[in-house]
Amino acid sequence: MNGNKKLLYIASSFGHLASFHQPYTEWLAQQGYEVHAAAGGEQRALRGVSRYIPVPFEKSMSSPHNFAAVLQLHSLLRRENYAMISLHTSLAAFFARLAVQLLPKRQRPVVMNTAHGYLFDDSTPLLKRTLLLSAERMTAPVTDWLLTMNRQDKQIAKRYRLGRHIVPTPGMGIALTRFSPPSQEEKRALRRAIELPENALVLIYAAEFSSRKNQRMLISAMPELPNAVLLLPGRGALLDDCRILAQQKGVADRVRFPGFTSNIEQYYRAADLCVSSSRSEGLPFNVMEAMACGLPAVLSDVKGHEDLVRSGENGLLFPYDDQNAFIRAVKQAAEPVLQAQMSAAAIQTAVPYGIDTVFPTLTAIYSQAIPNQPKEVSE
Numbered sequence: 001m002n003g004n005k006k007l008l009y010i011a012s013s014f015g016h017l018a019s020f021h022q023p024y025t026e027w028l029a030q031q032g033y034e035v036h037a038a039a040g041g042e043q044r045a046l047r048g049v050s051r052y053i054p055v056p057f058e059k060s061m062s063s064p065h066n067f068a069a070v071l072q073l074h075s076l077l078r079r080e081n082y083a084m085i086s087l088h089t090s091l092a093a094f095f096a097r098l099a100v101q102l103l104p105k106r107q108r109p110v111v112m113n114t115a116h117g118y119l120f121d122d123s124t125p126l127l128k129r130t131l132l133l134s135a136e137r138m139t140a141p142v143t144d145w146l147l148t149m150n151r152q153d154k155q156i157a158k159r160y161r162l163g164r165h166i167v168p169t170p171g172m173g174i175a176l177t178r179f180s181p182p183s184q185e186e187k188r189a190l191r192r193a194i195e196l197p198e199n200a201l202v203l204i205y206a207a208e209f210s211s212r213k214n215q216r217m218l219i220s221a222m223p224e225l226p227n228a229v230l231l232l233p234g235r236g237a238l239l240d241d242c243r244i245l246a247q248q249k250g251v252a253d254r255v256r257f258p259g260f261t262s263n264i265e266q267y268y269r270a271a272d273l274c275v276s277s278s279r280s281e282g283l284p285f286n287v288m289e290a291m292a293c294g295l296p297a298v299l300s301d302v303k304g305h306e307d308l309v310r311s312g313e314n315g316l317l318f319p320y321d322d323q324n325a326f327i328r329a330v331k332q333a334a335e336p337v338l339q340a341q342m343s344a345a346a347i348q349t350a351v352p353y354g355i356d357t358v359f360p361t362l363t364a365i366y367s368q369a370i371p372n373q374p375k376e377v378s379e
Contacts, residue, residue, distance in 0.1 A: 004083040006034045010096045011088040012057045013041035020172045022047045023355060027363055038073065057092055066095050073099035084110040084370050090119055097139035112145040112369050113163065117282025118153050121303050136162050145369045149283035152303035167365060171283040173355030174292060181294030181347060182269040190270035201228045201334050204271040206264055206286045209236030214277040216242060217323055222251040224327045231267055233258045268293040273333055279320060281305055292350035296342035298329045314345035
């Protein structure tokens with residue numbers, strides 16, 4: 001150790017840290033570390049965190065607020081002399097590493113960047129891919145540890161040498177005790193509680209409303225799925241646009257918008273299929289949680305999804321933004337015999353991603369990363 005027992009978590013929002021990282025901040029505090037958290041958005045209480053630093057991150061990369069965040073973080077890092085900083089979400093990780101680059105080398109902390117999903121791949125338009133990859137390459141020299149969550153991101157990281165130690169990880173871990181399949185009686189009771197038709201085919205996609213998540217495609221497909229109800233829990237900039245689209249398509253009675261919900265497991269356990277129309281993912285929590293509840297997954301064939309679904313075994317993959325292929329896949333997955341087979345396989349798929357399995361893997365990596373000279377991790 002370098003003698004300093006302070007660690008810093010950085011993300012675009014406190015909500016992200018609260019959703020995915022509390023077991024780890026709590027564990028680090030139990031190991032005797034003073035854990036600080038720097039993020040944007042509404043402050044959320046985090047287990048193990050003793051200090052909260054609001055940072056004015058904004059989603060636009062060119063926003064002056066983000067460059068103000070660089071100066072704020074540079075001052076913070078210089079003053080606090082953290083042993084390690086743990087970075088999450090692409091935008092915050094980029095600007096935080098710019099702040100690290102402004103420090104003299106002798107004052108730089110160990111930098112661990114967790115790539116929850118690069119927002120580019122080989123299919124991304126050239127200009128966007130070039131800009132996003134350039135940002136990662138620019139900050140790679142100060143990235144001591146890079147944790148990836150899917151095969152394509154690992155390949156990208158290795159091809160372009162985006163970190164000194166590149167380590168594949170199985171996500172952050174899901175709570176299998178919370179996300180579990182219901183009995184038929186429980187499922188019927190849950191459907192009554194949230195006013196779902198008993199015989200409907202219930203689809204669920206829990207995600208932020210954004211162009212990347214592409215909820216519009218799912219809504220546009222609903223007229224061709226007359227027996228289906230689509231649940232779209234979540235918030236985001238395009239929520240109102242999606243509500244309007246459901247009305248325009250004449251399916252407002254079969255597309256539900258529950259908003260943010262703290263009991264998302266009840267919606268999964270009331271549903272029949274998990275669906276996703278996303279353009280790209282890291283290792284999506286929503287899919288893993290739904291599969292743990294016994295839902296076959298009908299997903300766009302993109303990075304992150306392809307790591308979880310073996311088409312025809314635990315779900316089906318369809319070409320991104322292909323509405324007709326999505327409709328065909330939903331109808332196929334709803335066939336009772338195949339649905340039952342894929343449901344059982346989906347439950348087993350989720351097991352290796354449970355928090356009890358993932359937690360010791362990640363804490364072992366953290367234990368190796370915190371010293372000044374990280375050790376190699378076998379892959």
